[in-house]
Amino acid sequence: MDVLSDVISTVRTGQPHSARIEWHAPYATRFPEIPGAKFLVVLQGSTWLLTHGEQRLQLGPGDVLFLPRGREHSLSSSPETEGAVDCAGALRHQSDIATAAAGEAVPTLVCSRGYARPKDVPTTFGATTIGDSGDGEPTCVTVGGSYHASASRPHPLLAELPSVVHLPAKVGRRSELPLAVGLLGRELGTNRPGGDTLIPHLLDMLVVYILRTYLEEIRESGDNPGCGFAGALRDPGVHAAVQAVHRDPAHPWSVAELGERAGLSRAAFSRRFTALVGQSPLAYVTWWRLTTAARLLREEDAPISSVATRVGYSSQFAFANAFKREFGRSPGRYREASAESDAAQSSPGQEAPVAGTTPSRR
Template structure:
């Protein structure tokens, strides 16, 4: 698997949800803070994205918004429209508000939904995403993301045999395409970080090797040879872009992979250890406990390790309550 796919798979839980809603002016929907990751697509018409501390962001047909850290946001035809809370369901999916009637010229069609993710120990690639990601529709050409959005819209508009299986698969694909589009085309690279790491030939190659073969006995020397750099130059560049030295990242990723295996099946601990590069179960137990604060066996017994007290919480701080409708703060994430 590649790094982006691994980052999503490492915290995936439950099933994603999506629903269409049709609104006519005036209207406003407030989506409360949630544990999952929200997304919103404008299928038809126009609206404004309202987020605490930012100017209202104009959205048009084809625009996609991802809210990776579950912050509260609102969508409305105008910044001055009254906002109606969208109630979360038992599984943190949103119960769509009833469609409103009105002129076709004022109609806005939205597709809104959420992904259920376990944020404990989230991959830093996801943790460094901004509070919201706005991907405007590209002018002059279709993209794979547009195609997935079209397919999802068609499935939600008219249920047919296989729709129940198609929608979760399409939602998974859409999340990956959103992340790919962001990191390839919109994320700032000048200051380093994961956008720069994924696009750096040497560091990107090393990351792919670690993720594809976590059980391999990688060393800095071996990875630097694969990257075509000296040991010192490779180690310096990797640490600069990824935020931790190569072997520290490898150990972290092995433990994250082990945790995913422990959540997903009942393989013996020795087998889990070998799958992430440890021939000794004792050494594996020690490394796992150093990362998670509990042994692998305890982690498994505690209900798939949903509480990881020893891991650093990478989530971005929540914004303040309310919506600042004045142009006080420029939007830091709208490309």
């Protein structure tokens, strides 16, 4: 895979969540910080993003938000609205969404001061209404979602992004972003066969388009030229070296060989790589090997010795020591903890606060 795809597939942990929400003014709902990333897209109408009194941003149709570190935020029908209700305490079921027939619109949730979630209803994907819907049209419709990720191991590309990335509609129109948003919004709005398989892939696609659009906008605007990991992806030599490491983490890479891939001397390559990526070439090789190992441990049942070999460790003992230094637990215990976390996230009644969503259907 290419580097940007690797960033998404490897750093993400657990089950993604997403929902389509119809908002009816007045409303003010607070979404807590999560260990991961959030996104929000306005399909129609407008809403206000409020972040700890630091930022008040009005969002309109086609606007996209990306919060790479899962920052706490509120969505409100007014910039002056106070007393936002926590998303986990603001929703109650109005109908049994688990019994929606295939192809039918997913029944909704309605915001109130009370909260009572039936224990047998999963909470991964769905459609939601917030506010007193009555017979009126919603004042805003959004699609939002979240990825849980390792807060202690953000990829440099995500770590250097601002806490709130805003892509106005005029930016998104130049990319495939609106098409991805439309597909996800329609899929979340109906209970159709295959949705459980399709929606996670649509989420991956949408986040890739968000990041791609942001990076292209930075490059074209001239902001932050040549700096950070985004700059590394624009530097032909460093990008070639990073790509080589991602494609074959098991290879016994040396700084000299990576420099050859970049078309630079050993010393020149090391200086440029460190300046852009923020760590030395071999430190990044180790980081990527162990990050890849963590993904393999989460997603596969392969023996730990096999995982060690696939990421460049000839000794299972050396791999276990390196892994424990990085993650604070042995590979075996990490795999067990990841399985327990996944089971907890996918069990009925588990809350999954995301960017402007509290999901309602799996």
